[in-house]
Amino acid sequence: MATLRVGTRGSALAVAQSTTIADRLARATGTDVELVRIHTEGDRTQGSGESLASLGGTGVFASALRTALLADECDVLVHSLKDLPTATHPGLVIGATPGRADARDALCARDGLTLETLPQGARVGTGSPRRVAQLLSRRPDLEVVDIRGNVDTRLRRVEEDLDAVVLSAAGLGRLGRLEAATELLGLGWWPTAPGQGSLAVEVREGDPDDVLARGLGAVEDRETRLVVTAERQVLAGLEAGCAAPIGATAVVDAGLLLLSATVYSPDGTGTVSSSHAVSLDDGPVEAQLVDVFEVSRRVVDELLELGAADLAPIGGGPSGGDPLGSAS
Structure with missing residues (x-):
């Protein structure tokens, strides 16, 4: 492989994320790496005025990238993991999940205000149905405004x-804009999108040669794969899209994987939550993932028993397989 081609969206955040992974792949493989910028439907409709949810959710950003990878226009893709649908894409797998950045949401307010100190009736912008529900759940007096655009556009x-x-703390951090945050919202009371803060490196199934496999191995972070798989299995089990008003948080602590998830009604007036834990042994990641699927299933089953399907637009079917594919 003379040059490793990394496919990416053209936004400043996507390029920053892809550049970080490209640099790591180059160091691990000793191979030249170049970025291939790919225009997506989500990018083309940024100025359409339509909400991201109405355009089909965050999956609109992944489709063109995946088409390019399958057409051999690039060798790997770098995604924000929360932008990927949980179902595997035919012919593609997630080859690596790099170490996760800050998974929290960040409030960026005028005059250093926090969520608690925003004035009555304050106007708060977001393009996420989950964040809409969370904002209204905490502050029903707020006027929540649907917004689109890149980070700089939203901050303006x-x-x-x-x-x-x-906005996401991870995105702000990767752009060097974390100083714009006036409050980082704690995961204990403000769970974020499954996989938020994590990147996903996607490749063609069965495709990686020895060079690429070495690079993917250097980028992979086992703990990140376990926790984001647990979170995304909640979405998969509920048959919910990645724009659904669902927050999930998983952490590994002292050999235990702790998973919590909350389903919100779109207007924030109702919520149901579930938390479960599973002990992780020291075996291979494939064995640990079996336990991860089981704890995710328990969380999904409890959410459904508590009435999650009556709150939010979810299918509520059984959990499926690993949404991240093989750890090749």
Whole structure:
């Protein structure tokens, strides 16, 4: 492999994320690496005025990238994991899950305000149904405004016509803009999107040669794969899209994987939550994933028993297989 081609969206955040992974692949393989910028439907409709959810959710950003990978226009893709549907894509697998960044949401408000100190009726922008539900659950007096655009575009709205916006701390950090955050919202009371803060390196199934396999192995982080798989299995088990009003948080602590998930009604007036844990042995990741699937199934079953399907637009079917595919 003379040059390793890394496919990416053209946004500043996507390029920053892809550049980080490209640099790591180059160091691990000793191979030249180049970025291949791919325009997606989500990028083309940024100025359409339609909400991301109405356009089909965050999966609109992945489709064109995956088409390019299957067409051999690039060798690997770098995604924000929360942007990927949980179902595996035919012919593709997640070859590596790098170490996770900060999974929290960040409030970016004028005058250093926090969620608690925003004035009555403050205008807060977000394009996420989950964040809409969480904002209204905590502060039903807020006026939540649907917004689109890149990070800089959204932050400018705070200077123009909004009191605050909610963004991911990881995205702000990767762009060197974390100073814009006036409050980091704790995962204990504000769970974020399954997989938030994590990247996914996607490759063609059965394709990696020895060089690429070495690079993927250097990028892979086992703990990240376990926790994001647990979170995304909640979405898969509930048959919910990645834009559904669902928050999930998994952590590994003292050999235990702890998984919590909350389903919100779209208007924030109702919630149901479930938390379970599983002990992880020191075996191979494939064996640990079996336990991860089981604890995710328990969380899904309890959420459904508590009435999650009556709150949010979810299918509520049984959990499926590993949404991340093989750890090749």
